Amino acid sequence: MLFLGGCNFRCPFCHNHVLVLRPETIETLDEAAILEKLAGWKNWLGGVCVSGGEPTLDAELPDLLRRLRREGWPVKLDTNGSRPEVLDRLLAEGLLDMVSMDVKAPLAPEKYARCAGVAVDLEKIRASVALLKASDVQHEFRMTVLPAFHGEDDIVDWVTELSGSRLKLQNFRPIATLDPAFTRAAVFQPDIFNKLCRLAGA
Numbered sequence: 465m466l467f468l469g470g471c472n473f474r475c476p477f478c479h480n481h482v483l484v485l486r487p488e489t490i491e492t493l494d495e496a497a498i499l500e501k502l503a504g505w506k507n508w509l510g511g512v513c514v515s516g517g518e519p520t521l522d523a524e525l526p527d528l529l530r531r532l533r534r535e536g537w538p539v540k541l542d543t544n545g546s547r548p549e550v551l552d553r554l555l556a557e558g559l560l561d562m563v564s565m566d567v568k569a570p571l572a573p574e575k576y577a578r579c580a581g582v583a584v585d586l587e588k589i590r591a592s593v594a595l596l597k598a599s600d601v602q603h604e605f606r607m608t609v610l611p612a613f614h615g616e617d618d619i620v621d622w623v624t625e626l627s628g629s630r631l632k633l634q635n636f637r638p639i640a641t642l643d644p645a646f647t648r649a650a651v652f653q654p655d656i657f658n659k660l661c662r663l664a665g666a
Contacts, residue, residue, distance in 0.1 A: 468519040472521060529554065540561060546592070555595060570625065607664075616663060636652075
C-alpha cells in the first residue's frame with residue numbers, strides 16, 4: 465500500500481488522522497526508491513493499492529499510476545468519491561484495476577456531514593457511484609459503521625442507493641481517532657455487526 469497525505473474530509477472516527485491533518489510530519493519516500501523496492505517483490509505481490517488520506521487530491525496521482533502501470537503493477541485505488549472528475553479521468557485512461565470507495569452514510573446531507581466531519585457535495589458522491597457502476601473496473605463500496613452514526617435503516621438505504629453493487633461493512637475500531645472522544649465510542653458487538661453485514665448482502 466502507498467499512502468498519500470491530505471484529505472478533504474474530517475471523519476471524527478478516522479484512524480489515519482496524521483495523514484489527514486499533519487502529512488508533512490511523516491517521512492516522504494522517494495518514488496524511484498519505492499519502484500525499486502516493489503521490483504524486488506514482483507513474485508510476491510498481486511498489485512499496489514494507493515490510499516490516503518484522499519489520494520485524488522494529489523495532482524501527481526495520475527503520473528504515479530502511469531509509472532506503476534509501466535512497471536506492470538495492477539493498481540487499486542481507495543477514495544472517498546468526492547472528486548468524480550479525477551476518478552473519471554483515471555478510469556478513462558485505464559489506470560485502475562479496482563476501486564474501493566468509502567461511503568459514509570446514506571445520501572442525506574446531515575447524516576453524511578456528521579460522518580465526514582464537513583459538509584459534502586452529495587451530487588459528487590452520486591457521480592462517483594454512477595461512474596463506478598457504469599465502468600468495467602472491479603469495485604466495491606465500503607462503509608465503516610459505529611452505533612453513534614449507523615443503524616439498520618442506514619444500511620438498507622445504502623443498499624437501495626447502490627442497487628446491485630457490493631457494500632462491504634467495516635466495524636469501527638476505537639484506536640487513535642481524529643476526534644479523541646471516539647476512542648471511547650461504542651462498537652457493534654459481533655452478533656449485531658453480522659446482522660448488518662447480512663443486510664448489506666455480505
